[in-house]
Amino acid sequence: MGYVIAFMVLPVAIIATYSFFQRGQYGGIVYSLTLDNFARALDSLYVGILGTSVALSSTVTLLALLIGFPTALAITKLQPQHQNIALVLVILPFWTNFLIRTYAWIVLLSSEGLLNQGLLGLGIISDPLALLYTPGAVVMGLLYAYLPLMVLPIYAALSRIDPSLREAAIDLGASRFTALRQVVFPLAIPGTLVGCVFVFVPSVGNFIVPELLGGGKTVMVGNLIRDQFLKARDWPFGSVLAIAMVVMLVLLFALQARITKRVLGQG
Amino acid sequence: MSRTTISLSVLVGSTLFLGACATGGGSEPLDPNADLSAQNLVVSNWAGYYPEDLATAFEEAVGSSMTITNHATNEEIMAKLTAGGDSGIDIAFVSGQFAQALANQDLIYELDKSLIPNLANLAPEADNLSYDPGNKFSVPYAWGTTGICYRSDLMAGNEPTSWMDLLRPDDMYKGKVTALATERWLMLPAQKALGYSVNTQDEGEMNEVKDLLLEAKGNLLAYDDTTFYSRLVSGEAVMTVAWDGWCNYGTIENPDIKFVVPSEGSDLWVDTMVVLKSSKNKEAAHAFINFILEPTNHAWVAENILYKVPNQAAMDAVLPGLVGDFPNMGFTAAQLLGYEGLVDLGNAAALYTRLATEITSG
Numbered sequence: 001m002g003y004v005i006a007f008m009v010l011p012v013a014i015i016a017t018y019s020f021f022q023r024g025q026y027g028g029i030v031y032s033l034t035l036d037n038f039a040r041a042l043d044s045l046y047v048g049i050l051g052t053s054v055a056l057s058s059t060v061t062l063l064a065l066l067i068g069f070p071t072a073l074a075i076t077k078l079q080p081q082h083q084n085i086a087l088v089l090v091i092l093p094f095w096t097n098f099l100i101r102t103y104a105w106i107v108l109l110s111s112e113g114l115l116n117q118g119l120l121g122l123g124i125i126s127d128p129l130a131l132l133y134t135p136g137a138v139v140m141g142l143l144y145a146y147l148p149l150m151v152l153p154i155y156a157a158l159s160r161i162d163p164s165l166r167e168a169a170i171d172l173g174a175s176r177f178t179a180l181r182q183v184v185f186p187l188a189i190p191g192t193l194v195g196c197v198f199v200f201v202p203s204v205g206n207f208i209v210p211e212l213l214g215g216g217k218t219v220m221v222g223n224l225i226r227d228q229f230l231k232a233r234d235w236p237f238g239s240v241l242a243i244a245m246v247v248m249l250v251l252l253f254a255l256q257a258r259i260t261k262r263v264l265g266q267g
Numbered sequence: 268m269s270r271t272t273i274s275l276s277v278l279v280g281s282t283l284f285l286g287a288c289a290t291g292g293g294s295e296p297l298d299p300n301a302d303l304s305a306q307n308l309v310v311s312n313w314a315g316y317y318p319e320d321l322a323t324a325f326e327e328a329v330g331s332s333m334t335i336t337n338h339a340t341n342e343e344i345m346a347k348l349t350a351g352g353d354s355g356i357d358i359a360f361v362s363g364q365f366a367q368a369l370a371n372q373d374l375i376y377e378l379d380k381s382l383i384p385n386l387a388n389l390a391p392e393a394d395n396l397s398y399d400p401g402n403k404f405s406v407p408y409a410w411g412t413t414g415i416c417y418r419s420d421l422m423a424g425n426e427p428t429s430w431m432d433l434l435r436p437d438d439m440y441k442g443k444v445t446a447l448a449t450e451r452w453l454m455l456p457a458q459k460a461l462g463y464s465v466n467t468q469d470e471g472e473m474n475e476v477k478d479l480l481l482e483a484k485g486n487l488l489a490y491d492d493t494t495f496y497s498r499l500v501s502g503e504a505v506m507t508v509a510w511d512g513w514c515n516y517g518t519i520e521n522p523d524i525k526f527v528v529p530s531e532g533s534d535l536w537v538d539t540m541v542v543l544k545s546s547k548n549k550e551a552a553h554a555f556i557n558f559i560l561e562p563t564n565h566a567w568v569a570e571n572i573l574y575k576v577p578n579q580a581a582m583d584a585v586l587p588g589l590v591g592d593f594p595n596m597g598f599t600a601a602q603l604l605g606y607e608g609l610v611d612l613g614n615a616a617a618l619y620t621r622l623a624t625e626i627t628s629g
Contacts, residue, residue, distance in 0.1 A: 025613070112503050227620075231450070233346060
C-alpha cells in the first residue's frame with residue numbers, strides 16, 4: 001500500500017497540481033491558479049493530435065489482434081514442451097533494447113535499405129518505395145513493438161479453456177470453425193481485451209516510434225507531452241495533457257472491466 | 268596545511284574587498300588569490316563537446332577538482348537552472364539566446380574580466396554579439412551558422428543557392444530533403460526565404476513562415492537534427508538543412524558533401540560559457556573559462572569536432588590544416604558577424620512553439 005502511494009498516487013497528484021498553475025517564461029511553475037491550460041487542451045490543434053494518436057493506436061491494436069489471436073491459438077495446439085519454446089520466441093525481442101530494434105526498422109525500410117535494395121535487385125520495382133517516414137511506418141513499428149503483449153494474454157486465456165468443452169461441441173455436431181467461434185472465442189474474450197488494452201495503451205503514449213520511423217512528420221500525443229516538458233518548457237500544459245491521457249486510459253480500463261464482467265456473467 | 272592556506276586566503280580576500288567593490292565586477296567580490304585547490308567545480312556541457320580528459324587536464328593545470336555533467340539540449344539545462352534554488356552547477360554551456368534569458372532572470376554572474384586574461388585571445392568581433400554585447404555575462408565557446416549541406420555529385424548543375432531551392436525543390440529532389448526540427452532552426456529557412464528576421468515576433472510574418480513550411484513539409488524525407496549527414500552519405504537525402512560543423516561530419520566520409528549559406532543569409536549561433544550566480548566556486552569557474560581560452564585548449568573544439576571557435580590564436584594555429592578539407596572552417600569572424608545573431612524571444616517563444624506544433628503535426 002505504501003509503495004502504491006509513493007510510486008502511483010503521488011506522481012499523478014503532483015502532475016494534477018501542476019495543471020492548475022501557470023508556466024514560467026523560462027520553464028518551471030508560477031504558482032497562480034488558472035484554468036487556461038485546460039481550455040488550451042480543447043484547441044482543435046491538440047484535439048486533432050489526440051485524434052491522430054487514437055486512430056493510429058487503434059489500427060495497431062486491430063492488426064495486433066488479427067495477427068496475435070491466430071498466433072496464440074497456434075501455440076496452444078503445440079506439444080507442451082514446444083509451447084514453451086514458442087513463448088520464449090515471442091518474448092525474445094524484448095531482450096534487445098527497444099531503441100535498437102526501432103533503428104533496425106530504419107535499416108530495413110529506408111530507401112537505401114535492405115528491403116528496397118532487395119526489390120530493386122530483383123527488378124520488381126524500378127524506384128525505391130517510400131516506406132519509411134510515413135504513418136504506415138509508425139503503425140508497423142508500434143505493431144512490431146507491442147505484438148507480444150497481445151499474444152501472451154490471449155495465450156493465457158486460451159490455454160485455460162477446458163479442452164473437453166470444445167470436444168463436446170464437436171461431438172454434438174459443430175464444425176471446427178463453429179466450435180472456435182461459439183465456444184473457444186467467447187471464453188477468450190477477457191484475455192483478448194487485456195491484450196487490446198496492453199497494446200493500445202503504450203502505443204498511444206509512444207513518442208520514439210513516431211520520431212524515428214515517422215521522421216518527426218507524424219506527431220502523436222506522446223511527442224506533444226514530451227515537447228511540453230523538454231522543449232517548450234510548459235510544464236502546466238504538459239501536465240494537463242498527461243492528465244487527459246490518464247483519464248482516457250482509466251475510462252478504457254473501466255470499459256474493459258465492464259465487458260469482461262458481462263461476458264463472464266453470461267458464461 | 269590546507270586549512271592554513273584557506274584562512275590565509277580569507278585574510279587576503281578581505282583586504283581586497285574594497286578594491287573589488289570599486290571595480291564593480293559583480294554582485295560580490297572575487298578573490299584573485301583564492302585557494303583554487305579547495306574548490307570543486309561542477310560543469311554542465313553537451314556530451315562530446317569537450318575533450319574526454321578535460322577534468323584531469325584542468326585539475327593538473329589549476330588545482331581545482333572538477334566534475335562534468337552532460338545535458339542533451341539547451342532546454343534541459345534551462346529546466347535545471349531555472350527550477351529554483353542552487354542547482355549545484357557552477358558553469359553551464361548554453362547557446363547565446365539562453366545566456367541572455369539567464370541574465371534577464373538574474374541567474375548568472377557578471378564576469379570579473381580581470382580573472383580571465385585570456386579573453387584577449389578572442390577575435391575582436393566576438394565582443395559584439397547581439398545576445399550579450401561586451402560579453403558581460405557569457406564567454407563564447409564555439410560559433411557558426413546554418414545552411415544547406417548537400418551532395419554536389421548528385422545535384423551537379425543544380426547546386427542550391429537559395430533557401431527556396433530547399434523549400435520548393437525540383438521534382439527529382441522531392442522526398443530527398445531533410446530539415447531541422449528544433450524550433451528556431453525549423454523556422455529559419457522560411458524566415459530567411461521570405462526576407463524576415465530570424466528573431467521576428469510579428470504574428471503575421473510568422474503565419475506566412477508557417478504556411479511556407481507546411482508547403483515544404485510535403486517534400487521532406489524527415490525532420491532530422493542529428494543524423495542528416497549520414498543520410499547524405501547513404502544518398503537517402505541529397506539536400507539537408509544543417510549546422511556548418513555537422514555538415515563537416517558528412518564531408519569527412521564523402522568529399523562531395525558540401526556546405527553553402529544561401530544568398531538570403533542565415534543566423535549566427537553562439538554556444539557560450541556562463542557562471543551561475545549560485546556558484547560557491549566562482550574563482551575556479553573564472554579560472555576554468557580562462558583555461559578553455561588558452562589557444563591550445565580552445566583549438567581542440569575546432570580540430571576534433573570541426574566547429575569554429577571565436578579564438579583568433581586557436582583558429583590561426585589549426586586552420587591551415589583544416590580549411591582545405593572543410594571550407595566552412597575558413598569562414599571569418601567578420602563573415603559570421605554578417606549573419607543575424609539569434610536572440611531570446613521572450614514571450615513570443617510560445618508563438619514559435621505553437622506554430623512548430625502546427626507545422627510538424629500538419
